[in-house]
């Protein structure tokens with residue numbers, strides 16, 4: 001059967017990983033498909049300096065992505081550039097030339113995936129974006145095919161390998177956030193500018209895509225409550241362990257009677273929870289279905305080859321659809337309601353809370369804090385204090401019984417004015433049932 005031809009734009013980590021697999025695994029891929037996939041065009045700004053696998057054979061190289069999207073010998077364009085500017089033009093250009101598209105771009109798909117998908121459907125082409133969330137975990141295939149017969153009620157994930165690496169290093173070895181971040185940068189796990197990862201923005205984009213797939217809603221990423229991990233200290237793990245918990249950056253989407261509640265934030269989760277066993281740069285997603293109950297997916301969240309597998313598998317799926325003449329018909333975004341969903345503020349959620357303080361020690365501190373909690377009708381559950389000699393910077397923890405986030409925020413705001421505090425209290429939800 002006739003080959004399907006691929007043009008690749010972007011020859012960085014993911015682009016080169018994809019090319020390696022397409023070259024080394026070409027025979028298996030052709031056997032599985034019943035026809036070969038052939039790379040005909042590759043593009044990057046510095047394409048001449050790229051070492052391409054020899055077995056790819058003759059490939060047209062260009063520095064202009066327009067050559068790829070308009071090339072007559074390209075059936076599928078793989079957009080592996082990233083960002084929301086050039087990448088958007090590449091995908092638009094490909095759709096305009098009626099080429100199918102595979103992308104690894106979480107940022108762009110989180111922002112305007114619904115619109116891109118609608119255009120792809122109108123143009124009668126295929127689109128796939130498996131690599132955009134959790135690199136090597138085939139979670140799109142799971143949500144769109146594997147468990148699509150279920151009705152999803154909740155989804156929880158560790159979606160950012162960099163932050164998970166930092167948190168688990170702090171947990172296992174101690175060390176400040178800054179020291180562990182510097183180590184992560186040295187090892188290549190964190191970017192020179194780490195804010196997309198450590199401030200939660202990367203996980204937010206991924207959650208927006210996953211929640212769209214799981215719930216059929218068009219999610220606006222800026223509606224997702226997002227908090228990063230910069231304020232977590234090694235001491236928080238010691239206290240969390242005392243409480244039988246650990247700390248992870250949890251991306252969560254929960255269906256409630258009023259609508260979806262979405263957040264990305266550090267939270268205490270029980271040490272026995274399956275998500276607590278996710279360590280280092282790994283990712284995991286736990287999906288709760290109304291009929292099928294719990295399923296759990298685990299794997300590498302990034303890296304040239306794991307992400308390359310996701311891209312190659314998408315290329316294979318799209319190639320099959322091209323061969324069978326089956327274009328996209330239903331968008332994975334907004335299949336339930338075509339309008340925008342109504343976000344439910346996270347402040348309505350009831351949780352137990354972990355409040356960590358750093359104070360200059362003096363009499364009356366607990367009474368002052370307990371007084372504010374009582375004023376806000378929040379029940380104090382326990383006070384924990386690990387031995388510490390430094391009375392000028394004394395950490396301790398108060399846990400509060402379940403209350404709304406709105407009430408805790410008010411209490412924290414009021415507590416922040418107290419002059420014995422060295423910094424505002426750190427408030428983390430204690431996630432039940434994870």
Ligand SMILES: NC(=O)c1ccc[n+]([C@@H]2O[C@H](COP(=O)([O-])OP(=O)(O)OC[C@H]3O[C@@H](n4cnc5c(N)ncnc54)[C@H](OP(=O)(O)O)[C@@H]3O)[C@@H](O)[C@H]2O)c1
Nearest residue numbers: 010011012013014044045046080081082104105302303307
């Ligand atoms: N890295 C991962 O593990 C991972 C995991 C999951 C998803 N992703 C996603 O995959 C995408 C690619 O990530 P990456 O890590 O491979 O990025 P990267 O290493 O920075 O590679 C980007 C590539 O795009 C090329 N490029 C940039 N602007 C271009 C333009 N105007 N015209 C042509 N080529 C251009 C660059 O060319 P030059 O090399 O010539 O400068 C480079 O080859 C992103 O959307 C990212 O979010 C990455």
